[in-house]
Amino acid sequence: MYDFIAIGLGPFNLSLACMAEPVENLNCLFLDKKTEFSWHPGMLLDGTTLQNPFMADMVTLADPTSRYTYLNYAKQHGRLYRYFIRENWYLDRHEFNRYCQWVAAQLSNVRFAHEVQDISYDEQEQVYQVCGVHAQTGTPFAYQARKLVIGIGSLPRFPGVFSQPADAAKAIHSGFYLEHKAQLQRCKNVTVIGSGQSGAEIFYDLLQGSAEHGYSLNWVTRSDRFFQMETAKLTLELLTPEYAEYFYGLPEAQKASTLSSQQGVFKGINQSLISKIYDSLDERSLHKLPPVKLLSNLGLQSAEQRDDGQWALRMKHQKLGNEFEHVTDGLIFATGYGYQLPGFIEGIRERIRWDAQGCYQASRTWAVDHQEREIYVQNVGLQSHGMANPDLGLACYRNGRLLHQLTGVDHYPCDPRIAFQEFSPRVGDGFTALAS
Template sequence: MNTPPPPDTDTPRDLVGIGIGPSNLSLAALAHPLAELDAVFYEQRPRFDWHPGLLLDGARVQVPFLADLVTLADPTSPWSFLNYLKTHHRLYPFYFAERFHIQRAEYDTYCRWVADHLPGLHFRHQVDAVRWNPERDIFEVDFTQLDTDGEAEALGRTHTRNIVLGIGTEPYVPDPLRPLVEAPGVPVLHAADYLAHRDTLLAAGHVTVVGSGQSGAEVFLDLLRHRPAGHERLHWIGRTEAFAPMEYSKLGLEHFTPDYTRYFHALTEPVRDRLVSAQWQLHKGIDAGTLAAIHDELYRRTLDGGWPDAVLTPGVRVRTAGRISTTRIELHLEHTQQNTRSRLTTDAVVLATGHRERPLDRILAGLDPYLRRDSRERPRIDERFRLVLDPSVTATGCQVYVQNAERHTHGVGAPDLGLAAWRSATVLNTLTGKDNYPLPTRTAFTTFGLEQRQPQIPPARRPPTLTPLRDGI
């Protein structure tokens, strides 16, 4: 659409949030009682939706219900999960259910309740560009308002002193399989779309699930439970050396605390990059209960003798893939330990290959001249979740904050729901210069590192000063 943007007339806001997923919804909920804060949030989708293709019956969120949008920063907030239950007259049933981990569908419903009642949230608003206006010392945000069909209805522009990017993640498809997803014919789809195509997959002759994480396990279990005994015709493969359980020990979980986040951020860039790949079992492993359910289902199918027609093979990567007919696909596999290769013919493929952070480059293109990057050209992000920008921008007090796109600087907890409220509170305390949400000085029994850095809590914003940019931010 080539229509020029509207004239530059908006009164600057204090905060514009881009994206309304759990991270920015948490920020909006905690910002709501701050009456002096003029905040607005934009989302191009028509409503809040949290991984709708994976809301399988019985699938549970892998963090306790206390990791809602607000509780770990403000247990008295009206936007807590417990208040959601109370509002819907479900507090006693939840009490007697004794469920520390709630169903994924219930978490999605809770978030939609918050999104439906919070002011300042604008769905069907697609942000097109973010720019810095050096003449006014302000950010410009251009957006397109979409109609019910997703078509452009109107253009708009707003101005703001602060921006919070919460654009979330997107399904990841490995390069060897990308052409198959984009071509018609045999169903090859990402697990994010599983429920929409479940009937087609259940009717397929042979189904292959690629990916050894939680979503792969849940999809495999769901297919296994709904295919006849002796005729399962399922193959589950993954790159990891085992279908490994997620690290869920009490001290292991302390990697998802503010203490560890601060420790990780202070490490050098090469050490951080090495840790991110090495800590896969902290966030890419499989819930032990799901693994047990898969084994139970497989074992049940041996009671009458014989073995189920289901193959589980870890340590396998897909080298290449192609269609051998209008109804069949051939995957070329390699076993990484045996250094052997084979071919697998299948009628459908589910890619449980995870999600990756959406690239910030498109939305930040207008800020590129001011943006500081690391040795791998990733945006630098400071300890308070702010993009490291040129001092000519930050000296004005204007900032761009990042939510759930900072794993390379803040570690494994970046996408974890249990840190969302703390991160949102940190952003709001820094942005307002007030201690709106007092944060704990210590959150883990583990002491990470020999050198202790003080203060542990990011202080409230002070008057801006020009300081040299440090490497490794």
């Protein structure tokens, strides 16, 4: 019998596994359906980096003395001095993946190739029964636990533009870019939809191959520009525990408008990539090369694959209201990810609190069961918990709070004050609350 079982071993639960391991008398198990840790393999492009400094590894921000820090990984692999000389705080994405694999290989509480398919609750014993199959052997497994942590990430999301379900099935999402890259590069023209970091990385990657393979390239966004990710220091204070706490306490009506005003912080393209793209466009403009277009203000209305395999795209100018048709043979959607409720939740549906939209209603401490002390979720609820949710820099903070909930002991106390700005004035410190 485990104290808790965590489902999914993406970076968030992997970090929890590292932080749980040294806690005495805590018996926990982490399960993932993949055969090994692999971080968004379809987007492991050469030359791409994490958006957070390396200290946002699995443990450093909770316990820099842990053996699972990135710096220890670099030391163990003889890379510490090179990293020091390189002076780059932003880990290469391949390097981050290798580091996470190294971490996972040392943990005794993780099991890969374990796909969870069903969870039920035994009222008499007051335990959760977690069942599934081994992904390689097909052998069934069943484990019991008092509590659960669900950290299964999100799935590729397409806009609702397909008139035929068969077209949706044939469309390519950025999450699977690498396995379709060769196919896209055989096209005469390729259209990339979406101007977030993934869209920009794919556009830049395809731009490098356009001359050699001879395809033209279009990059389309409905935004009014290809905007940069905001990384000013005082803005980064919005990615602190204090801001996460403040955001959770906002009135519901305020949360949506606050989030939409923060698009530049958790969406957008990093500055160095924008520069590389611009410089590349400028250099290629001096030569006779296949055309490249960047199109802003264009919202995709519909996408239909014709009999000849080409995609007919209907687009609407977001400000002028006029519509256009664009035909392309290569098409890739970099349109983000969304949460999908897992099938295994059905057996414990009654134990979970749901909001009006049928999503988990997570408490301040990410509990979703009625008692707020048994079932926890990772990286769910952007609308309720804000942009801290998917940010790797806040993994240690959330996992510290989760372990506190799971064990009743605060093993990883958070720094008392991080942000210089006060998101709401502290009363009694020069500010008096007025009656409203």
